[in-house]
Amino acid sequence: MAETLVPAGQEELEAQETHLRHHFATPEQQTDAATLGMWTFLITEVLFFGGMFTAYAIYRTMYPGAFASTSEFMDVRLGGANTAVLICSSLTMALAVRAAQLSRRKDLIRFLILTMIFGTVFLVIKGIEYHAKWVEYKVPGFRFTYEPSYYFHHAQILFSLYFYMTGMHAIHMVVGLGLLTYLVIQAWRGIFHARYFAPVEMIGLYWHFVDIVWIFLFPLLYLIGHKR
Amino acid sequence: MSAHEVAIPKVKTLVLVWAALICFTALTTWVASFEFGEWNIVIALLIAVTKASLVVWIFMGVRHVTTLTRLFVVAGLVWLFIMILLTASDYKTRNWTYQAQPWANNPAHGLSR
Numbered sequence: 001m002a003e004t005l006v007p008a009g010q011e012e013l014e015a016q017e018t019h020l021r022h023h024f025a026t027p028e029q030q031t032d033a034a035t036l037g038m039w040t041f042l043i044t045e046v047l048f049f050g051g052m053f054t055a056y057a058i059y060r061t062m063y064p065g066a067f068a069s070t071s072e073f074m075d076v077r078l079g080g081a082n083t084a085v086l087i088c089s090s091l092t093m094a095l096a097v098r099a100a101q102l103s104r105r106k107d108l109i110r111f112l113i114l115t116m117i118f119g120t121v122f123l124v125i126k127g128i129e130y131h132a133k134w135v136e137y138k139v140p141g142f143r144f145t146y147e148p149s150y151y152f153h154h155a156q157i158l159f160s161l162y163f164y165m166t167g168m169h170a171i172h173m174v175v176g177l178g179l180l181t182y183l184v185i186q187a188w189r190g191i192f193h194a195r196y197f198a199p200v201e202m203i204g205l206y207w208h209f210v211d212i213v214w215i216f217l218f219p220l221l222y223l224i225g226h227k228r
Numbered sequence: 229m230s231a232h233e234v235a236i237p238k239v240k241t242l243v244l245v246w247a248a249l250i251c252f253t254a255l256t257t258w259v260a261s262f263e264f265g266e267w268n269i270v271i272a273l274l275i276a277v278t279k280a281s282l283v284v285w286i287f288m289g290v291r292h293v294t295t296l297t298r299l300f301v302v303a304g305l306v307w308l309f310i311m312i313l314l315t316a317s318d319y320k321t322r323n324w325t326y327q328a329q330p331w332a333n334n335p336a337h338g339l340s341r
Contacts (some may be wrong), residue, residue, distance in 0.1 A: 036297045043304030050308045054315050061319070066278045076257060083253045091246040094237065094287045101236045194234070200290075212280045218253070219272035223260035 018195045022031070031198050038202045042209050048178055049213050052165050056220060059157050066154030068225025070162075073138050074127055082125045082138040083214060088175055089118030090211045096205045100187075100197035108187045115207065116180045139163070162221055169217060172210045179203045235292040243285045252279050 014020070018027035059066045096111035137145040140156040140163070183203055186192065192200055256275040260268065284290050290301060 002323060032297070033292055034293050035299060039293075039297050039300050039304075042334060043300060043307070046304050046308055047311065050311055054312050055314060058315060058319050061316075080257050084250055087249045087253065089250075090283060090287055091242060094242045095239070098237055098239070098242070101234055205288055208283050211287075212283050215279045215283070216276050219256050219260070219276055223257065223268075223272060 011219050017193075019198075027195065030200075034198050034202055035205075038205050042205060045209060049165075049168070051217065052168070053220075056161050056165070059154075059161065060224075063151075063154040063157065066151040067158050069148070069178040070104065070155050070158045071223070073133070073136060074222045075132065076222050078125055078129050079218055083218045085118050085122045085125070086211045086214050089115045089122070090208055092118065093204045093207045096183075097197065097201050100192045100200040101194060105187060105190055105192070108192060109184060112180055112184045112187060112200075116177055116184070119177050119180070123170060123173055123177075126166065132161070132223040133163075161228050165217055165221070169210065169213050172213070176203075176207050176210055179206065235289070237286070237289070241286060245282050248282060249279055 018030075020027050020030055024030040024033065053151055063133045092111045092114040096108055096115060098106035099105075133139055134142070137143050138159055144152075144156055144159070145151045146155045180203065183200055186199065252275050256272055259271050259275075262268075284301070290298060290313065
């Protein structure tokens with residue numbers, strides 16, 4: 001298309017600055033729509049994880065003894081440390097959104113990278129735990145062993161749920177790290193400022209949601225029959 | 229709604245929420261080492277719901293979103309509740325089919341034919 005010779009008007013400049021799409025009246029309306037859309041997506045995520053939580057609730061009611069006995073094989077220290085790591089990452093994510101709102105580009109990049117570091121630490125700790133489960137023959141279907149032997153079958157249900165739930169959660173973390181990488185690149189290019197930070201805010205919502213899933217997973221998987 | 233002017237959270241608020249979340253994590257781990265029977269899970273879930281509420285309300289900024297978005301958030305929780313409640317009531321009542329009208333042939337009820 002040929003370049004226009006007409007100088008851009010105030011309105012056009014503003015639309016450019018706020019990345020306003022033509023089907024929205026104002027940047028505020030655009031942000032409200034994005035927020036609503038993101039929450040709609042998060043609700044489908046709530047129900048997706050909710051299905052697994054429901055399965056957990058049913059089986060736990062059916063086999064409370066077997067479920068409680070599995071706590072012996074859960075590392076509460078590592079699980080608790082991971083909970084703290086995720087909470088820290090949520091704080092840095094919230095601070096990143098704040099930095100974007102205040103047009104502080106360097107702070108934004110710093111907090112986004114910090115969030116990514118916490119996210120990676122979480123995955124590394126998770127990997128250590130998975131390795132321990134493998135070594136202890138606690139992966140259902142792979143030479144699974146269990147003492148007491150009368151819990152053999154029912155304990156496998158819990159370990160299946162453990163790997164489904166923490167596995168799906170870990171995949172969400174990996175996706176989150178990918179999204180954060182995209183944000184860092186965009187922030188580096190100076191895309192975000194006080195009048196345009198919706199992507200930071202929306203990916204922040206996703207990150208906090210993943211944190212909330214873990215907030216429920218930790219007590220349900222690690223502290224069932226936790227006794228000193 | 230207030231979404232029309234960006235509400236920037238105070239650093240102090242965010243750090244306080246973070247501190248509360250860390251404290252609740254320590255609390256839930258500590259409480260789990262005691263034997264309260266059925267109440268252990270209730271306490272654990274109450275703490276988890278409190279933590280999740282803090283994240284939703286402050287970190288996710290639901291205190292500043294439009295009423296419509298808030299309605300969606302609540303609707304999501306209602307659907308989750310329906311899923312868990314109906315599935316649980318199904319499993320809880322499945323055995324009832326095999327002992328329908330337990331009084332029918334039971335002399336103890338004085339209604340045996």
